[in-house]
Amino acid sequence: MIVPETLIRTAVRADDAALGALDRAAWSPLHAVLPAPVPPYGPFFDDRHLPGDYLVAERAGVLVGYIRVVPPTPLAATAHVRQIQGLVVGEAARGRGVGRALLRAAMERARADGAVRMTLRVLGHNAPARALYAAEGFAVEGVLPGEMFLAGEYVDDVLMGRSLTPR
Template structure:
């Protein structure tokens, strides 16, 4: 039987490994930023803090991460958390890492007092959209042609779900 992913909070010491993971897994299937080029910026900076990240380890190796943040500083939006990045290393795909990170992020959002969670995903990223839908996220909006990526336009799909345990996930 395959090992289950271990999810933990990121530490400042994870920065180099997470930066390498980001560079290794960059793809126009999910990235809206240009391909990283040397010299590389630090993974953690003033707007990307270690406490915003959960990391997954599988077989004792870093397998992925998820970033969870408040989407705005507005008090009226304090009940919402937003996923701003979910990455799984190629060798760990299909082993439950993405699902474990997503579930851990929802639990962390609940722990922080959130009652709702949202994310944005490129329209052509079918594997990610299927995972989110399977975990109860529903499409709440689409921004057609929002990004020009490698010569083609890509939709920005807005998805969200309630974190209330009494509210059933969207079909």
């Protein structure tokens, strides 16, 4: 079976419905800090979540994943940093390198924008995501023990980061 190539591109407003559907289908207590979405669903993009903040993965014309990368704060002191604030890959595309491709494209775009550092937060029990990030050079830089209370359990909030400059 030939697997179609993955196209990584910047999101556009027309992706709103497809990204919303992908996001709802991928919801899981493994990575979500918000309750499961319920109808009526609002738009995926809003004033704080703009299309330009997202890279999307497309296979055979279908959106199969996205990553959101933004400056961590509006402060000039953190202008050199980008933060991943969401990485989702649809169930059917998992295990096919889509998450890795999105992550690498996000780091490349951040470098092109002048960033020298990338950070993220991941739930402590999300072993698949933590393994992907570690494999791509991210290191645990801090742990907030029991920071989240999800589904009746306290869950660690793990802070990870990496340099975007060659060593």
